[in-house]
Amino acid sequence: MTDIAFSKDEKALIVRKxxxxxxxxxxxxxxxxxxxxxxxxxxxxxxxxxxxRGLYDAQAALNAKLEDVQDAIYQLEQHTDFRR
Known part of the structure; x- marks a missing residue:
């Protein structure tokens, strides 16, 4: 991981806080x-x-969206005699 660097303005704001x-x-x-x-x-x-923690939250959000996409693709599937 590279160091997290704040801009001069961001750092000044955080310091004031x-x-x-x-x-x-x-x-x-x-x-x-x-x-x-x-x-x-x-x-x-x-x-x-x-x-x-931010990465874990982003990964969870992405996984939820991917599940939605998988469900949408499954709903598009046409019935055939072929079984998976």
Whole structure:
């Protein structure tokens, strides 16, 4: 897996969200540098878990759609004397 990289704007938005969370929920101020450091740590150490969960969810959605396609093809099948 390649590293997940955020654009400068995305990273700035996430850092602001971390700062807001610390301020509102934990009543602790956190500077921009510390918030970026925390983001990098979480991304590096936990990101793969979220990434893999997204892949599993995408695979499940795709499998459900493929089952729908298989059902649609089966419904198109014409009756013959030939048995599978």
């Amino acid at each position: 971390i700062q807001l969370y610390f301020s509102e929920e934990l009543k602790q101020p956190i500077g921009q540098f510390d918030a970026q450091f925390l983001l990098d740590f979480v991304s590096r150490e936990l990101g793969a878990y979220y990434y893999n």
